[in-house]
Amino acid sequence: MAFTLSGDDVCQPTPPTPLPLPYWVAFSPSAAKLIGLELNSSGLPVDTAWLDLLAGNTLATKQIHFDKPLATVYSGHQFGVWAGQLGDGRAILLGEINRQELQLKGAGKTPYSRMGDGRAVLRSSIREFLCSEAMHALGIPTSRALAVVGSKQGVRRETMETAAVCSRLAPSFIRIGHFEHFGSLANVVRLQELADLLIADHYPECRSSQEPYVELFKSICSRNAVLVAQWQAVGFCHGVLNSDNISALGLTIDYGPFGFLDQFQIDHICNHSDHAGRYAYHRQPQIMHWNMACLASAMLPLLELNHSADESQSLLRDALGIFPLAYAKQWQHLLRSKLGLQSEEDKDVELIEGLLQAMHDSRVDFTNTFRSLSTIRKEAKIEEIALRDQFIDREQIDQWLRDYLLRLQSEMLDDDQRKSFMDRMNPKYVLRNHLAQAAIEKAQQDDFSEVSKLLEILSKPYDEQIECESYSQAPPIDMQAVAVSCSS
Ligand code: AMP
Ligand code: MG
Numbered sequence: 001m002a003f004t005l006s007g008d009d010v011c012q013p014t015p016p017t018p019l020p021l022p023y024w025v026a027f028s029p030s031a032a033k034l035i036g037l038e039l040n041s042s043g044l045p046v047d048t049a050w051l052d053l054l055a056g057n058t059l060a061t062k063q064i065h066f067d068k069p070l071a072t073v074y075s076g077h078q079f080g081v082w083a084g085q086l087g088d089g090r091a092i093l094l095g096e097i098n099r100q101e102l103q104l105k106g107a108g109k110t111p112y113s114r115m116g117d118g119r120a121v122l123r124s125s126i127r128e129f130l131c132s133e134a135m136h137a138l139g140i141p142t143s144r145a146l147a148v149v150g151s152k153q154g155v156r157r158e159t160m161e162t163a164a165v166c167s168r169l170a171p172s173f174i175r176i177g178h179f180e181h182f183g184s185l186a187n188v189v190r191l192q193e194l195a196d197l198l199i200a201d202h203y204p205e206c207r208s209s210q211e212p213y214v215e216l217f218k219s220i221c222s223r224n225a226v227l228v229a230q231w232q233a234v235g236f237c238h239g240v241l242n243s244d245n246i247s248a249l250g251l252t253i254d255y256g257p258f259g260f261l262d263q264f265q266i267d268h269i270c271n272h273s274d275h276a277g278r279y280a281y282h283r284q285p286q287i288m289h290w291n292m293a294c295l296a297s298a299m300l301p302l303l304e305l306n307h308s309a310d311e312s313q314s315l316l317r318d319a320l321g322i323f324p325l326a327y328a329k330q331w332q333h334l335l336r337s338k339l340g341l342q343s344e345e346d347k348d349v350e351l352i353e354g355l356l357q358a359m360h361d362s363r364v365d366f367t368n369t370f371r372s373l374s375t376i377r378k379e380a381k382i383e384e385i386a387l388r389d390q391f392i393d394r395e396q397i398d399q400w401l402r403d404y405l406l407r408l409q410s411e412m413l414d415d416d417q418r419k420s421f422m423d424r425m426n427p428k429y430v431l432r433n434h435l436a437q438a439a440i441e442k443a444q445q446d447d448f449s450e451v452s453k454l455l456e457i458l459s460k461p462y463d464e465q466i467e468c469e470s471y472s473q474a475p476p477i478d479m480q481a482v483a484v485s486c487s488s
Contacts, residue, residue: 003072003093003101003172005193014071014092016056017108017118024051025122025148025164025443026129026451030136030459032146034169035097054167055149056107059094066095066102071110074177075184076244077294079278084184086177086244087112090120093173100169102146107165119155122148123440124488125164126451128255130439132168134431134458135252140230141223142252143170148451150443157488162444170251172202176295177244183298191302202249211315213302218319221292222326223250228288229330232281233338234427235261235366239271241279241287243294256488260430261366262474264359285331289323296320338370340422343410351407354400362391365474367430374422376401377415378408427461428472434479435471 003011029043038046045051049061059066071088078086089112094102105128106120125148132145146167153163174194182190195213198220199206209215227250231238237259238245238252245254259270266282274280279287296316303312335352336344359369372387382388382401391397413421431454439450457468465471 003070003174004197005190009073009187010190011070011072011093012111013068014088014110015059015069016092016094016104018057019055019107019149019151019163019165020153022051022055022057022149022151022165025150025448026126026145026455027147028129028133028145028455031133031144031169034100034144035102035146051149053094054104054147055151055165056092056104064095064097069094071112072173072178073112073181074175074244075181076175076177076242077180077291078242078244079274079276080290082184083242083244085112085181086114089113089116090118091173099171100144101171101173103168103170103173105166105168106163117155119163120166121155121157121161121488122150122164122443123161124256125150125166126440126443127258127436127488128166128168130436130451130454130458131255131258131431132252133455134461135236137459137461138230138234138427138430140234140236140252141227141250143168143173143247145169170247170249170253172198172249173253174198174248175244175253176246176248176291176298178248179295179298180243183301186301188301188305191299192305195299195302198248213299214315214319217296217299217316218322220248220250220295221320221323224288224292225285225323225326226250226330227252228285229327229334231284232331233334234430235264235281236430237261237268237270237279237281238284239274239279241284241291243291246288246291259433262432262480263363264356264366264369265363266356266360285327289320289327292320292323334425337425338422339373339404340413340418340425341407341411342413342421345407345410348407351400351403354403358391358393358396358400361393361396364390367427367432368472368474370426371423371428371472374419374426376404376408378405378411380405424462428464429457429461429468431458432475434475437479 027044029039040046047062052058053061069092071092073087075085076083088110090106092104092107109118129145129148132142135142136144146169148164148166150164154160155163178194195216199212199216203216203219206212206215239257247253257271261268268281269277300312303315336348376385382398385401388397439454442450457471
């Protein structure tokens with residue numbers, strides 16, 4: 001159900017600001033299916049009113065009329081510091097279709113825009129669009145992107161750019177920050193409404209528990225633990241894991257200066273405003289855990305409805321303990337699978353960590369290294385394994401390969417079966433920064449073909465797609481450090 005809380009301390013009616021002369025930049029037929037949109041032979045909506053709707057120029061199409069567009073308030077911790085009230089500064093919730101909330105990002109000022117203009121630029125909208133759809137195709141929970149609509153309207157950032165609106169879909173956009181907002185105001189009524197709404201619509205299994213709110217908290221923790229393990233497994237860095245960017249449904253949301261690892265560096269920082277590396281790749285699990293602790297503090301008054309303060313704290317502290325366990329379980333499962341291991345042995349974690357260490361030391365390509373593991377035959381001779389040539393420290397990788405070949409002996413699958421299993425675990429195509437950048441530069445010249453091409457390739461990330469081989473390659477040297485900033 002769409003955000004059903006009402007009252008001006010929760011959300012404000014917010015009509016989108018019209019965008020002059022909009023045009024399609026990108027459209028996802030796969031996301032359109034979620035809301036049952038009828039498409040023409042070009043894969044665009046038959047009802048042309050959708051272009052105006054997704055630009056923020058109308059609230060109605062032939063089938064649907066959104067009568068209450070709104071923006072919601074939330075608060076949060078940014079870079080580890082309490083930032084107070086934030087809110088949907090440039091996201092407007094139009095309403096719900098087929099149990100999906102439809103939001104316009106960049107459709108103008110809202111009551112929570114503070115100093116911002118409520119707009120988004122073409123560059124960041126294309127990045128959010130492509131990454132949302134790519135993550136979905138990788139099997140990683142995420143908000144979806146329906147379209148990017150562009151305009152020649154200027155938007156000032158470091159330089160003058162043009163405006164775009166990215167329309168996104170999710171069963172709910174409720175964030176940890178929504179809980180933190182009402183938690184900070186000790187507003188138990190609103191906290192209870194939020195928790196009840198989540199339980200009713202998204203976590204019905206919590207309803208029968210003796211402690212539904214503790215159960216809800218645990219479920220949110222496990223979903224986000226599983227999510228961050230999935231990110232680690234594909235080398236995805238979110239970039240801004242502030243508590244206001246963390247979904248209460250365990251979805252990847254708020255794509256900004258994210259990045260997929262090219263050369264593997266365990267402490268890689270993708271957001272160039274993150275000087276201290278708080279959101280570096282290897283810190284993501286710990287930061288997500290920290291965000292769950294913020295949620296626990298926010299939910300405390302809810303527990304205190306039925307328990308003493310001490311009891312409430314201890315219930316939530318114990319529940320928070322689920323996070324590292326759920327994370328480790330999922331991470332081990334995913335990494336074992338990436339190595340083609342279906343059985344479990346005690347030394348597997350050591351084996352996995354040994355590979356990651358060697359990859360880090362030699363700065364090999366994250367995606368391609370994992371993908372190529374599936375070509376290793378059980379009876380291979382170390383000298384024949386092409387992958388070893390990618391590593392600087394030959395002795396280190398040879399030792400690892402010896403351990404790996406030995407470990408493969410206790411696996412039941414034959415080489416071909418293991419290869420097809422591993423190729424569903426190790427994607428060949430991810431949204432590398434240089435690919436997104438090339439598509440953006442063309443789009444800035446009004447050529448959107450590369451955006452469509454990337455959408456198509458990334459919608460089948462585990463397939464070989466021989467004709468697209470170049471899209472699986474590591475970036476050329478001069479494109480290795482595409483810097484991405486927050487000003488989007
Ligand atoms: P982010 O780090 O992108 O999730 O944004 C943090 C906060 O700033 C959120 O409350 C956003 O809605 C708000 N914000 C970001 N960019 C803008 C903008 N151009 N105009 C208004 N608010 C913005
Ligand atoms: Mg945000």
